[in-house]
Amino acid sequence: MSNASEFLWYIPNDIKAGHRGDTATAGHNSLEALTTQAKALEDHGWKGALIGTGWGRPDTFTVAAAIAARTKTFEPLIAIRPGYWRPANFASAAATLDQLTEGRIRVNIVSGQDNLAAYGDSEGDQNHRYARTKEFMRLVRRLWTGEDVTSAGEHFQVTGSTVQPRITHREGRRHPKLYFGGASDAAERVAATEADVQLFWGEPLDGVRERIERLKVLSKTLDRDLPPLEFGLRITTLVRSTTAQAWRDAEAKVETMAKGRAGEWQDHRRTVAVGQRRLLDLHERGNVLDENLYTAPGKHGGGGAGTTWLVGSAEDVARSLKNYEALGITHFVLSDTPYLEEIKRQGDQLLPLMRR
Numbered sequence: 001m002s003n004a005s006e007f008l009w010y011i012p013n014d015i016k017a018g019h020r021g022d023t024a025t026a027g028h029n030s031l032e033a034l035t036t037q038a039k040a041l042e043d044h045g046w047k048g049a050l051i052g053t054g055w056g057r058p059d060t061f062t063v064a065a066a067i068a069a070r071t072k073t074f075e076p077l078i079a080i081r082p083g084y085w086r087p088a089n090f091a092s093a094a095a096t097l098d099q100l101t102e103g104r105i106r107v108n109i110v111s112g113q114d115n116l117a118a119y120g121d122s123e124g125d126q127n128h129r130y131a132r133t134k135e136f137m138r139l140v141r142r143l144w145t146g147e148d149v150t151s152a153g154e155h156f157q158v159t160g161s162t163v164q165p166r167i168t169h170r171e172g173r174r175h176p177k178l179y180f181g182g183a184s185d186a187a188e189r190v191a192a193t194e195a196d197v198q199l200f201w202g203e204p205l206d207g208v209r210e211r212i213e214r215l216k217v218l219s220k221t222l223d224r225d226l227p228p229l230e231f232g233l234r235i236t237t238l239v240r241s242t243t244a245q246a247w248r249d250a251e252a253k254v255e256t257m258a259k260g261r262a263g264e265w266q267d268h269r270r271t272v273a274v275g276q277r278r279l280l281d282l283h284e285r286g287n288v289l290d291e292n293l294y295t296a297p298g299k300h301g302g303g304g305a306g307t308t309w310l311v312g313s314a315e316d317v318a319r320s321l322k323n324y325e326a327l328g329i330t331h332f333v334l335s336d337t338p339y340l341e342e343i344k345r346q347g348d349q350l351l352p353l354m355r356r
Contacts, residue, residue, distance in 0.1 A: 044347025048075030183275030232331030
């Protein structure tokens with residue numbers, strides 16, 4: 001099973017230095033620095049990286065295109081938002097970049113809260129937001145796989161639309177994979193019918209097992225007409241040469257966060273989505289769940305993938321990741337800071353264990 005799994009990293013794509021405890025250096029988000037990370041990913045066994053998005057950050061698609069032009073195998077998982085993009089514009093841009101990179105593009109559809117008014121967007125309640133996302137994903141896929149597409153939906157309309165260049169079929173891949181996250185009922189209904197890969201945050205095994213089973217049932221009851229939904233895990237992995245050293249370093253990092261010096265860890269203090277709330281509540285069950293899922297970061301500022309960490313030696317963390325694999329997870333998006341240093345450490349120490 002391990003050989004079928006794919007391992008990506010994370011590039012934060014943030015104007016401010018020091019994201020989640022990263023080394024704060026001048027030029028941290030320059031093309032030079034970002035390319036250095038992407039080339040390190042190529043050199044140390046990674047498939048590619050998720051590139052973060054949000055208003056007030058550099059445009060994710062532009063960053064992905066620039067890095068892709070400077071690399072050979074690096075696959076950007078480009079986070080994008082319906083509303084920031086219209087479906088035909090996005091389908092065309094992604095098809096173009098996919099052709100130029102010979103099929104290296106992946107897409108992460110994000111529906112969470114953002115500063116919509118700043119870029120001229122607006123949306124209603126949660127049901128409205130996810131209905132629009134569902135329509136966006138379905139129309140983008142149609143534009144990639146069909147020609148002369150006409151669609152008059154509630155949120156988006158196109159008439160006689162043929163995206164050029166056409167997406168090239170590659171080894172069973174009809175188009176770039178659409179990754180999607182979200183834990184609310186509305187989000188899960190979108191994932192079950194429209195996503196290629198559902199991404200989970202770092203929940204304990206029992207929570208992930210329960211959600212996979214629910215999504216499989218939903219896929220059947222909602223008449224999914226796509227290949228079976230795949231599953232992914234987005235989590236922080238803190239790896240050291242020994243178990244004891246890993247826990248010392250993890251506790252020291254959390255102590256720094258608790259003193260209010262967490263830098264850009266404080267990214268969950270805005271509106272808290274259902275999936276984020278599930279994560280933040282985990283520490284009430286204990287500081288360490290399963291064998292080595294550390295929940296304390298969520299008490300002191302960790303948000304998103306920084307809320308829970310898998311902590312330990314490479315062997316400890318590989319064993320935990322293989323437990324998720326056994327549930328059906330085949331896409332892993334890992335990270336820790338300092339990002340560049342950890343790309344190399346975990347690529348050299350953790351990935352070989354996962355590929356055995």
